Amino acid sequence: MNRLAGVIFDMDGLIFDTEMIYYEATQIVADELKIPYDKALYLRFLGVSDEEVWEGYHRLFDETFGTEYVQQFIEQSYRKTLEMFEAGQASLKPGVRELLRALDDAGLPRVVASSNQREVIDRLLAVSNLSHEFMEIISFEDVVRAKPDPEIFEVAQQRLQLPKERLVILEDSQNGILAAYAAGIPVIMVPDLLLPDEELKQKTVAVLDSLVEVPSFLQRFYN
Template sequence: MLNNFQAIVFDMDGLLLDSETIALATFVEACKECGYDLHDMEPYYKCIGTNWPKATQTLISGYGKDFPFDAISEVWGKKYHDETLTKPVPVKEGALQLLDYLEREGMRKVVVTSSRKENSVIKLTNAGLLNYFEFILGGNQIENGKPHPEMYLTAAEMLNVKPDKCLAIEDSDNGVLSAYNAGMTVIQVPDINQPSDKVKALGHTIMSSLTDIERLLKQDS
């Protein structure tokens, strides 16, 4: 299967790095510290995979006028950055093995993430993963974040590879929609939230781990 592609485009948070669990835990802590009764997680789940402006809009509209966003985002941001920028974030199961396999095969690899590029470089450096990738495209470098296809279209342009010759690997629904609408083949490895029925209807491949993806790519290659 690997022979069908010229490049593989990876998401970062929740796929390569176990950072989405940290984001969720610190969000819950921030809400508690700010005295907000977090009764519904659905608005939070909807913002997974999006950039900060889109996440802000989703949280405010989802939780309503009584949601103290400014106070919570300040506490949340500090907690999250303390946990993800000052110490290594755990690497997801199978990530190193998959990257090593792709390295041996000479496959081009890049990261497309909704996180800011500078923060992403720190995270990947601390995790020992940065040197695997040709470039990092961050959410602050484009106009329209996921689920808009701009990020993946931009990555394909930077690679000088047609989108249909790229394999995108994502964990979130927003990321899947972005890559799918850019014309890429997509494999999803769900993290803290399972794919919606709408996303399942796309007919893309859904797998339980990066280890499973490595096995799949080795078939017929």
């Protein structure tokens, strides 16, 4: 990595401990509707856009339950997730506020680049009083192709107006790492639910246990 000038944050599983809430909300609704769903199925779609997840559910369940019933499952799961977010159940991951303060002290701008919908991103940031911490938010609505396509990170780099080699991406998922690598932007992985294999590790600058470790790691690149 070169001298650091800006930071791109993923959101789900990185800033917020949301992945289990997505799973729990969907599992509650699936149980109510008698749809065969479990954590293994949830993990199959980890790190992709909502649109791709929903398409996957239709592929898996339409033949058995019908398109309208599966759409009901999707919509109820989405509403249940938002209810849980509004109730403040998506806790901040350890080290978030400390990292943001360190980046403030270093004068480094940052953006959020998430495959989630803008409505969800805005709600989560507002509930945790983090909306002011990011100069831009790039969401699912701002791109044509979701991660692992590099488009979302390329848009983030354009918004920051900084060279790729002077940026770093913070990511937790395989698709996020692949997208960062394809974009040619250095990436640090902070794993959430799934650990990287050796091949994925080779595509990162580092794999750190939590955001708590990030400030000291980055310090060498902006001093």
